[in-house]
Amino acid sequence: MNYEDLTRLAEAAGFTAWGRLDAGTLEVKPEVRDMCAVNSCGVYNKVWSCPPGCGELEECSARLKKYGGGILVQTTGDIEDSFDFEGIMDIEADHKDHFTKMYAELRKAGVDVLALGAGCCRQCKTCTYPDAPCRFPEQMVSSMEAYGLVVLEVCKANDLQYYYGPNTMTYTSCFLI
Template identity: 30%
Template sequence: MITKEEIEKKITEYPIFEYAFFDTSELNFYEAVRTICKNECPQYGKSWSCPPGVGTLEECKTRCLSYNNAFIFSTISEVNDIANMDEVLSTRREHIRIVDQIKKNVFGRDEDILILTAESCDLCDKCTFPDKACGHLDRMYPCIESHTISVTDICEKHNMSFFNGHNVVTWFGMILF
């Protein structure tokens, strides 16, 4: 199993803004986060990376707590207008590229990990949910919030920045190992 020291040594090659390690026992699972997804997110019920495609609250909690360690990190991107959602979401691809590289080059293909990241997966023009299984399980990363985990809660506990200035988008990735 990879160690925290090995991860720290390897992630210096990537444009990581901030990161923290913690035990998965520190994770809090909030039903209210799932309620927000259901009531406010246009991807609810439309993607394998979002509820209900990711499973029930209990299934998500069990999945996360089957790992001992968590590594959360952020990347940042500047945009011209933070209110322009198309521009904001266009910066997500670079974050996912970094997540893919960390998965491959830091954790390796054989490491048993769970990757959760920001926003709903957008690998396909139209997700196969719920009619067919996901065809990209190796690259489809569920949203952190889909597992009822509050990113702001983790940021507060581990002195990470959530807001990093006007017109700065902060993306988060979390790898459980």
């Protein structure tokens, strides 16, 4: 599967923007892990997809290095203002929907893909972490941040816009193949 195929899938899935991803630009950063550990999202040490369940930073880095490149995908939408939580959640839900669709298509095509999403895995009502193995390891998705990536920097390094103006919200994910 080449980049043009990926762009077709991204468009069909409903993403609003995308860009070529050069895996050589991906730098895992311990400070991103430190931010995860603050646990402002409430899922640190709660699910297999997030630190520390998703593995040490070195393991994540080694997984990233198996891939040459791929595609960054985004969903941008309008919000009334920065307190429009309903609007923000709607855009997040749309992004997850687009992401799930494209990931399913890539798996159906038999592509060896590392999918990094936005936010933690929500496949199960309650994660098995840490008592039992993940129920659906082939569908579990970690976030770009869980892998120590700064999304803004990744977008910049790959010439993809990150901010689309006031009263907009953008979610970014990627597929490495």
